[in-house]
Amino acid sequence: MTWFMVAVVVVVATAGLLRWRRPAWYWLTFGVTFAVVRVLVRYGSVMDACGLTVPPSRWRLTLARVANRPVPESRPPRILRLRPTRTGLVLRLKLRPGQDAFDIAAASDRLRHSFSMYGVTSREIRSGVVELRMTGYDVLKRVQMPAKTDTAPMRVPVALREDGTVHYRDYRAIPHALTLGATESGKSVYQRNLVAGLAPMDVALVGIDCKQGVELFPLARRFSALADNPDTAAELLDALVAHMEDVYQLIRAEQRITADVPDAEIAAGIWNLPEHLRPVPIVVLVDEVAELALFATKDEEKRRDRIITALARLAQLGRAAGIYLEICGQRFGSELGKGITMLRAQLTGRTAHRVNDESSANMAFGDIAPDAVLAAIQIPADMRGLAIAGDSTGGWHRIRAPHTTLRQAVNTCNRHADRTPHLAVLAPFRPTLGIPKPVAAPAVESIPATP
Numbered sequence: 001m002t003w004f005m006v007a008v009v010v011v012v013a014t015a016g017l018l019r020w021r022r023p024a025w026y027w028l029t030f031g032v033t034f035a036v037v038r039v040l041v042r043y044g045s046v047m048d049a050c051g052l053t054v055p056p057s058r059w060r061l062t063l064a065r066v067a068n069r070p071v072p073e074s075r076p077p078r079i080l081r082l083r084p085t086r087t088g089l090v091l092r093l094k095l096r097p098g099q100d101a102f103d104i105a106a107a108s109d110r111l112r113h114s115f116s117m118y119g120v121t122s123r124e125i126r127s128g129v130v131e132l133r134m135t136g137y138d139v140l141k142r143v144q145m146p147a148k149t150d151t152a153p154m155r156v157p158v159a160l161r162e163d164g165t166v167h168y169r170d171y172r173a174i175p176h177a178l179t180l181g182a183t184e185s186g187k188s189v190y191q192r193n194l195v196a197g198l199a200p201m202d203v204a205l206v207g208i209d210c211k212q213g214v215e216l217f218p219l220a221r222r223f224s225a226l227a228d229n230p231d232t233a234a235e236l237l238d239a240l241v242a243h244m245e246d247v248y249q250l251i252r253a254e255q256r257i258t259a260d261v262p263d264a265e266i267a268a269g270i271w272n273l274p275e276h277l278r279p280v281p282i283v284v285l286v287d288e289v290a291e292l293a294l295f296a297t298k299d300e301e302k303r304r305d306r307i308i309t310a311l312a313r314l315a316q317l318g319r320a321a322g323i324y325l326e327i328c329g330q331r332f333g334s335e336l337g338k339g340i341t342m343l344r345a346q347l348t349g350r351t352a353h354r355v356n357d358e359s360s361a362n363m364a365f366g367d368i369a370p371d372a373v374l375a376a377i378q379i380p381a382d383m384r385g386l387a388i389a390g391d392s393t394g395g396w397h398r399i400r401a402p403h404t405t406l407r408q409a410v411n412t413c414n415r416h417a418d419r420t421p422h423l424a425v426l427a428p429f430r431p432t433l434g435i436p437k438p439v440a441a442p443a444v445e446s447i448p449a450t451p
């Protein structure tokens with residue numbers, strides 16, 4: 001008996017320590033069992049307290065009266081499946097007549113408190129079936145991506161969502177995207193994760209990094225072309241437009257359709273071309289886009305117009321030619337001049353890190369998901385890397401990318417350097433590899449100013 005008591009105390013103490021210090025371990029060891037028991041035991045009463053039960057139907061009342069039995073109780077949605085996961089529980093519910101998915105969504109915060117879970121989100125699976133995803137701890141506090149993720153061409157597992165699922169950047173579903181965020185909000189880390197995720201794939205990476213190349217040039221071995229100033233960027237974008245036109249010619253040549261070609265084989269983009277003819281897809285990463293749109297002189301204005309026109313053309317026509325845009329910046333609104341809002345409208349995927357004002361959040365979500373604007377401005381300053389990711393369907397999620405250091409990203413790019421495609425049209429922009437020339441440190445004034 002004494003040994004049993006000691007064992008109980010040890011288990012309770014270990015569980016308590018793990019719960020506060022290592023929530024992920026706690027969940028995997030004790031938390032999941034406690035949570036399953038808690039949900040199953042409390043399910044009926046919690047659903048009743050949250051107003052998610054329906055009164056007995058007429059035939060059940062009649063049956064009870066005929067059989068002289070007590071009046072049947074109200075019934076909650078039926079549990080179809082309860083599945084523990086790495087980060088929480090997934091509960092699939094069959095709704096009762098008269099209930100809808102909105103009832104469950106509206107009660108998700110009450111369910112979270114009642115089941116003592118960290119977060120609860122719901123989504124409709126099909127008519128009458130709703131899935132509740134519960135997380136046992138804050139999965140975004142220290143992001144750990146699952147060891148296994150769904151793999152598909154041009155689909156990068158880039159971050160974790162607050163419900164514990166993986167957030168993918170799927171270039172074939174959403175060809176172009178915009179990532180906004182104030183300084184030090186985590187844009188570069190997000191972009192680094194994208195590059196590291198794309199590095200093992202058959203894709204050409206093109207970078208325009210107007211921060212003098214500090215973010216993308218260390219990853220140069222996996223890049224087919226890089227530009228670190230607006231002049232080179234203008235030429236590089238012209239070369240990409242020329243490449244896009246060549247790919248269109250190739251698709252048109254393939255489309256010389258005869259009556260015996262099945263409909264499914266008619267090419268309307270590079271992915272429909274036979275594999276031996278298919279040009280390699282290109283992802284164009286632009287860091288600090290505002291640098292491309294700002295100008296001080298007449299010549300710079302001409303260059304700016306050339307750049308924005310080329311970007312807008314790539315955004316409008318690039319998808320079929322396998323050219324995808326990934327644009328990052330602190331702000332991307334009409335104050336950057338003509339053509340910007342037209343370009344922004346083509347960037348379907350939107351991600352906003354912490355922003356300093358509502359108008360910056362509006363640039364990302366104002367035209368697609370107004371409630372995401374509120375979520376974006378509520379991101380706390382100490383949660384760097386936390387972001388709101390939405391798309392044109394109006395849906396949005398809170399996400400956070402894993403903290404990939406520059407060293408880790410460089411290692412990944414170097415490991416996959418042999419996959420870097422050589423495109424003739426991009427050859428002049430291929431980064432030269434080697435030891436950089438030493439640069440003199442800027443002079444520092446050491447004499448203190450006297451009043």
Ligand SMILES: Nc1ncnc2c1ncn2[C@@H]1O[C@H](COP(=O)(O)OP(=O)(O)OP(=O)(O)O)[C@@H](O)[C@H]1O
Pocket residue numbers: 181182183184185186187188189190384385386400401402403
């Ligand atoms: N997902 C993350 N998880 C943990 N820490 C992060 C994450 N993303 C960013 N950080 C932290 O925030 C710091 C700033 O991130 P980052 O350089 O990506 O910001 P930024 O938005 O690109 O800033 P700037 O516009 O000034 O370049 C990083 O050094 C890192 O310590």
